[in-house]
Amino acid sequence: MLTPCVLGITEDSQDKKSNRILSDNNAVQPFIRFSLLALVCNECPTKHFFNANKLYIRYMSRKYKFHNKAGLYFVSFATVYWLDIFTRQVYFNVLANSVTYCRAHKDMQLYAYCFMPNHVHMVFRSSNERPMELLRDFKKYTSKKLVETIANNSQESRKEWLLWLLERAGKKSSNVSQYQLWQHHNQPIELWTDKVIKQKINYIHNNPVVVGLVTDPIHYKYSSARNYQDDHSVLEIDDPGFMG
Numbered sequence: 001m002l003t004p005c006v007l008g009i010t011e012d013s014q015d016k017k018s019n020r021i022l023s024d025n026n027a028v029q030p031f032i033r034f035s036l037l038a039l040v041c042n043e044c045p046t047k048h049f050f051n052a053n054k055l056y057i058r059y060m061s062r063k064y065k066f067h068n069k070a071g072l073y074f075v076s077f078a079t080v081y082w083l084d085i086f087t088r089q090v091y092f093n094v095l096a097n098s099v100t101y102c103r104a105h106k107d108m109q110l111y112a113y114c115f116m117p118n119h120v121h122m123v124f125r126s127s128n129e130r131p132m133e134l135l136r137d138f139k140k141y142t143s144k145k146l147v148e149t150i151a152n153n154s155q156e157s158r159k160e161w162l163l164w165l166l167e168r169a170g171k172k173s174s175n176v177s178q179y180q181l182w183q184h185h186n187q188p189i190e191l192w193t194d195k196v197i198k199q200k201i202n203y204i205h206n207n208p209v210v211v212g213l214v215t216d217p218i219h220y221k222y223s224s225a226r227n228y229q230d231d232h233s234v235l236e237i238d239d240p241g242f243m244g
Contacts, residue, residue, distance in 0.1 A: 069129035078119035115222035
């Protein structure tokens, strides 16, 4: 049996080294190392996973920020445990209606999107320069509304299982009262040039093709690939004319 002492890693040494590791932009290595250690150490696997996650979350929180409040951003956020929540029309409606509301009342400018079964991609801008708050409110509302919709859906065969997992995730989070539907991080990436913007939009549109849901991007219902072919019947987006 291997122990932390055998590998020369202790909780204290991890904490002391974390700032240096993070400053070197090398947080993934200790994340992998501590996770592997958790698999071979029978005495304290939970502690090692905790420390690995702590380092990784601190790294991610420094790397991904809305530094330019007026900027154009690519964001991705997933359901907890990567649950395939969005398998029924009624759940897609919650996302679509929320986007429509945010465009009308919360100063969201949406230029690309894709609602996948377990995650969402968007390219957006906050015209009142509050992108973090906009995304926070969007996720907070949709989380509450989706949990309510799941609970009240008599046709949802996975109801008890889904609610149990969402409640389980909520209990592990210090800032969630009961259910947690979305993972906390959003990974915002500011888009500076037309080339990068087009790359991200193409990535978003090809997501359903890559995972095998459709063979052509425009065949996926909840994707702005349709909008770029002048089909605005599912969900309207803002004019991307700024790309030239």
